[in-house]
Amino acid sequence: MYAYILKRLLLMLPTLFGVICITFCVIQFVPGGPVEQVIAEMQGKGARGGEAAASGGAYRGRQGVDPKQVEEIKKIYGFDKPAPERFWQMIGQFARFDLGRSFLHNKSVWALIKEKLPVSMSLGLWTFFFVYLISIPLGILKAVRAGSRFDTASTFIVLLGHAVPSFVLGVVLLVLFGGGSFVQWFPFRGLVSSNWEELSLLGRITDYLWHITLPVTAMVLGSFAVTTLLTKNSVLEEIHKQYVLTARAKGLGEGQVLWRHVFRNALIPIMTGFPAAFIGAFFTGSLLIETLFSLDGLGLLSYESVIRRDYPVVLGSLFLFTLIGLFTTLIRDLAYLWVDPRVRFD
Structure with a gap:
């Protein structure tokens, strides 16, 4: 029984790694990430004195946004690093049971x-x-x-x-x-x-x-x-x-x-x-x-x-x-x- 338990515990590691890896890869192809959302909010606030207009507040990519400002936003959310580096950094955090910090709520x-x-x-x-x-x-x-x-x-x-x-x-x-x-x-x-x-x-x-x-x-x-x-x-x-x-x-x-x-x-x-x-x-x-x-x-x-x-x-x-x-x-x-x-x- 102890050998069975040890085998099951060892099999948990590749299973857990596979689930996290697949989800992380899928996320990379999902449009409208946090950087894009912040840019869209900035463009919306720029219309009609701080409020999004009916058409002017729509997301227009990075048009009209300073590239340096975009890079700063990426750095804030950690997207200035390549995806593989971010993945292994995340795996290291999870290994220490550090689940990270929420972008939206600014809490762990x-x-x-x-x-x-x-x-x-x-x-x-x-x-x-x-x-x-x-x-x-x-x-x-x-x-x-x-x-x-x-x-x-x-x-x-x-x-x-x-x-x-x-x-x-x-x-x-x-x-x-x-x-x-x-x-x-x-x-x-x-x-x-x-x-x-x-x-x-x-x-x-x-x-x-x-x-x-x-x-x-x-x-x-x-x-x-x-x-x-x-x-x-x-x-x-x-x-x-x-x-x-x-x-x-x-x-x-x-x-x-x-x-x-x-x-x-x-x-x-x-x-x-x-x-x-x-x-x-x-x-x-x-x-x-x-x-x-x-x-x-x-x-x-x-x-x-x-x-x-x-x-x-x-x-x-x-x-x-x-x-x-x-x-x-x-x-x-x-x-x-x-x-x-x-x-x-x-």
């Missing part, structure tokens, strides 16, 4: 991620816990009562929730309960109220839960189907195996057969994905949900960084999330040993 990428992380953690962790707490018992109950009206009705409901996009459901919830055309039981923006610091501990908890209810509901309802149906199918598969028939022949009750024999084996495919899902929940960023409910999280940060060509944020967050993804994949594979001791990596 680490500081930006820490600043946006609470919103994404709130969405991801609540969604994760509700999905697992409801889907697994529901899947077991569906397997036990397979073919019944309850099984058919619950399957229809979870598949309907899976078919409706989360942002559409979010709009419906806002219209119904967020001050739309009906009632305003919940706030429609922000993670906490503006006077949150002045509230008591109980008031803060209540205010936070009040704000997070609608966005978490929108994300949760569409996430039940996969885990629920996977649990149901796993339990059904185990129920029809020979060892279950043997346990019943020995006189064990259905409850003992289900919980002592079927339950553990059926949850192997569910529990092996649990570590990756749990760690991934900390970094879940939903752009549409965050935009809809005015939540400033990692999803909105990633989208804004791509649109505004904030390359340090794009590459730094990609490096961090890829590294986390590689480690969680390794943890998921090692979880097989904990759930099923019969697994051998050789």
Whole structure:
């Protein structure tokens, strides 16, 4: 097992390097980089006394801009160096876990991620816990009562929730309960109220839960189907195996057969994905949900960084999330040993 772990750790290095290399190369051919955007803003401010005119503020390349000024802008953003030199300089920074500094926010990428992380953690962790707490018992109950009206009705409901996009459901919830055309039981923006610091501990908890209810509901309802149906199918598969028939022949009750024999084996495919899902929940960023409910999280940060060509944020967050993804994949594979001791990596 230790040889397997060492091999997987060594394979992470070329994988991580390849992801960063491909992304960096693609970025070099994307038009409208930070230098071009600054030049376009300068040209726009030069029209009509500081405001862009309807036609005069359009981007005209580097026409009318002093070449020395262009070189100064390039130097500020580090584009005065050749691409290979910038790439290896970036790799050296990443090796020291220095993710760079944002062009747009003038902050370190680490500081930006820490600043946006609470919103994404709130969405991801609540969604994760509700999905697992409801889907697994529901899947077991569906397997036990397979073919019944309850099984058919619950399957229809979870598949309907899976078919409706989360942002559409979010709009419906806002219209119904967020001050739309009906009632305003919940706030429609922000993670906490503006006077949150002045509230008591109980008031803060209540205010936070009040704000997070609608966005978490929108994300949760569409996430039940996969885990629920996977649990149901796993339990059904185990129920029809020979060892279950043997346990019943020995006189064990259905409850003992289900919980002592079927339950553990059926949850192997569910529990092996649990570590990756749990760690991934900390970094879940939903752009549409965050935009809809005015939540400033990692999803909105990633989208804004791509649109505004904030390359340090794009590459730094990609490096961090890829590294986390590689480690969680390794943890998921090692979880097989904990759930099923019969697994051998050789």
